[in-house]
Amino acid sequence: MIINCGSSSIKLRLIDISREISVVTGLIERIGSSECRQYVKWPGGFAEESHQFDNHQDSLTWSLNYLQAADILHDPNDLFCVCHRIVHGGERFSAPVIVTDDVLNELRALNRLAPLHNPQNLTGIKIARNIFPDAAHVAVFDTAFYRDLPPAAYRYAIPEWIYRDLGVRRYGFHGISHQYMMLQASELTGKSLSEGRFITLHLGNGCSISAIKNGQCVDTSMGMTPLEGLIMGTRCGDLDPTIPLILMHETGISLAEAENLLNTESGLKGICGENDMRAIHRLAETGSSNAKLALEMFVNRIKKYIGSYLAILNGADAIIFSGGIGEHDEIARELICGSLDYLGIELDPAGNSNDTHAPRVISTEGSRVSLLVVPTDEEMQIAKQALGMLEGSGTA
Numbered sequence: 276m277i278i279n280c281g282s283s284s285i286k287l288r289l290i291d292i293s294r295e296i297s298v299v300t301g302l303i304e305r306i307g308s309s310e311c312r313q314y315v316k317w318p319g320g321f322a323e324e325s326h327q328f329d330n331h332q333d334s335l336t337w338s339l340n341y342l343q344a345a346d347i348l349h350d351p352n353d354l355f356c357v358c359h360r361i362v363h364g365g366e367r368f369s370a371p372v373i374v375t376d377d378v379l380n381e382l383r384a385l386n387r388l389a390p391l392h393n394p395q396n397l398t399g400i401k402i403a404r405n406i407f408p409d410a411a412h413v414a415v416f417d418t419a420f421y422r423d424l425p426p427a428a429y430r431y432a433i434p435e436w437i438y439r440d441l442g443v444r445r446y447g448f449h450g451i452s453h454q455y456m457m458l459q460a461s462e463l464t465g466k467s468l469s470e471g472r473f474i475t476l477h478l479g480n481g482c483s484i485s486a487i488k489n490g491q492c493v494d495t496s497m498g499m500t501p502l503e504g505l506i507m508g509t510r511c512g513d514l515d516p517t518i519p520l521i522l523m524h525e526t527g528i529s530l531a532e533a534e535n536l537l538n539t540e541s542g543l544k545g546i547c548g549e550n551d552m553r554a555i556h557r558l559a560e561t562g563s564s565n566a567k568l569a570l571e572m573f574v575n576r577i578k579k580y581i582g583s584y585l586a587i588l589n590g591a592d593a594i595i596f597s598g599g600i601g602e603h604d605e606i607a608r609e610l611i612c613g614s615l616d617y618l619g620i621e622l623d624p625a626g627n628s629n630d631t632h633a634p635r636v637i638s639t640e641g642s643r644v645s646l647l648v649v650p651t652d653e654e655m656q657i658a659k660q661a662l663g664m665l666e667g668s669g670t671a
Contacts, residue, residue, distance in 0.1 A: 276410075277654040278335070278403055279360040280395040283307065283480055283508075285334055288654040289348065292355075292662055295655065299347055303334045305551075313338065317347050331395040335402050354410040357403050358661040360451065360653065362392035362501065364416035366442055371419075371664040374400055374412040382414070388446070388500050391510075391538055413661040420450025421492050428494045445503075447495040449477040451660075452651045453485045456595045459634050459649045464593050472588040474581060477651065478607070479598035480508035480550060484577065486584035494587055496580055502538060505580065506573045508550035511541035513576070543569045552600050552607065574610045581611075585618070593645040594620070602650050603630060608637070612646060619643030 279286040287301035299317045306328055313324040315338075322345070328334040342348040359374070365385045372378055379400065386393045404412055421429075429445040430438060437443045456475040461468050468490035476484045482505040485495040496504030496512075506512045519533045528536070544550040547565035549558060558566035585591055600607055605627050612622040619642065626637040638646035 276354055276356075276403075276407075277358045277360070277657050278399045279654060279657070280331055280335070280392070280399045281480070282391040282395070285331060285338065285399070286654060287338055287342075288658075289342075290655065290658050292658050299342065301338055301342070303328070303338060306331060306334050313341075315341065315345075315347065320347075332398050332402065335399055339402065339406050351407055352409060354407050356411045356413055356658075356661055356665065357407055358654075358657045359396060359400050359403070359412065359414050360417065360657055361396045361414045362417045362448055363389035363446065364414075364418045365446070366444075368414070368416050369419050369422040371413050371415045371660050373664075373668075374404070374414050378414065389448070390500075390534065392501065411665065413664060415451065415657045415660050417448045417450045418446045420454045421445075421447030421495060423491050424495070425493060431498075443499055445495070445498045446500075447483075447485070447492065448497040448501045449481065449483045449485075450492075451653045451656050452477045452597055453483070453487070453492065453495070455651055455653065455656045456597050456649050457487050457490070460593045460595050460645075460647055463634055463636065463647055463649075464645050466592050471593075472591045474584050474588070474591050474594045476577065476594070476596050476601050477598045478505075478577075478596065478601035478604075481510070482507045482512075482577075482598070482600075484580045484584065486587050488588055494584065506569075506576045507542045509539045509542045509544045511537050511545065543573060546572060552604055556604075556606060570607075570610070574607065577611050578614070581615070591644050593647050595647045595649050597649050597651040602648055605630065608646075608648075620646065622646055 277288045277290065283306050285303040288297055289299035291298055301315045303313045305311045309327060311327045313326060315322045326337065343351065361382065363385050365388060367381060379397065382397055400412060424445065424447065431443060453475045457473055460473045461471055473487040474484065475487060481501060483495060483497045484505060485492050502510050504512050519537065522528055523533055542550060543555060546569040547555060547558065547563065549555050555566045555569055559570055581594065596602065596608055608627055609622060612620060621639040621642040623637055623639045626635065629635065632650055634647065634649045636645060637648055
């Protein structure tokens with residue numbers, strides 16, 4: 276079983292890893308909102324619920340109990356492994372690890388680096404260990420994909436002792452998704468990992484972009500925490516670092532309040548009051564100037580990063596879209612790609628509007644750079660990494 280706790284959602288997946296097929300999939304989205312929804316799909320059945328949960332603990336507890344009460348998960352003792360996506364592993368964790376009490380204590384110390392995510396990830400581990408005490412629990416880290424970032428990409432232009440003594444550096448996030456996009460892009464373009472140049476975009480409530488060359492990430496937008504980079508649902512992304520200092524000085528807010536404001540009240544939500552891109556499109560269609568501005572700022576920030584990564588990679592073989600927005604929002608993709616034609620990047624309108632669940636090419640045949648949509652499969656990637664670790668350690 277894979278438990279993937281996001282900032283406002285939880286994904287569950289029960290996988291038969293020997294056949295690489297899903298047995299059960301579950302999703303809880305918009306946690307903390309009046310529009311919170313739960314979906315469960317299994318062979319021969321589908322259920323949709325609309326319970327309002329204010330936090331991840333209540334959401335996940337309900338989901339796991341539901342699977343057993345509905346006899347979807349027939350025998351919990353059949354679970355071989357429960358895999359947990361952990362957003363931030365710091366410099367300590369660069370590969371999957373079996374969860375122990377000591378590991379949990381080390382992970383808690385990293386909560387400050389990903390305050391929207393790591394606490395929710397640890398909540399998932401706590402609940403799952405209580406419900407499935409006999410299964411092996413494995414933590415798989417979003418930051419691990421970036422363990423080979425070059426120093427020129429991960430160091431900040433601040434005194435060296437701050438990095439050395441405090442670990443202040445770029446770590447990168449959404450690595451599981453970016454790695455999956457890289458592998459899929461290699462298959463779709465026929466470019467081997469050893470020669471491919473890919474720009475991968477994970478666009479959802481959290482957003483990030485990575486530059487990948489020869490199978491390794493050479494730069495990425497998120498930094499020491501998931502706050503840096505692209506404009507996100509509730510996170511500001513790149514920001515003049517004096518702004519929170521000014522806020523604290525002028526308004527008297529505390530450090531914790533400033534951190535909360537930039538993580539949960541900013542981004543698209545701060546600009547137009549909505550963090551869901553579907554709602555922003557609806558508002559823009561009714562003439563909301565703030566919604567239109569939010570969309571324009573969102574797109575402009577992405578274009579700036581695409582341009583800089585094209586320079587770092589000296590071109591690209593493919594630009595890949597994933598995540599809820601990246602996979603399903605044809606308007607956003609059109610706005611992002613529409614003015615890149617001077618680089619020989621050409622979007623195919625028909626392909627872009629084809630909203631299927633399969634990996635697909637959305638560029639024209641004459642485009643110098645392939646444009647791809649790849650529905651991310653973080654859960655399968657997590658399962659494969661966890662199994663590889665267990666087999667390597669002799670635990671499997």
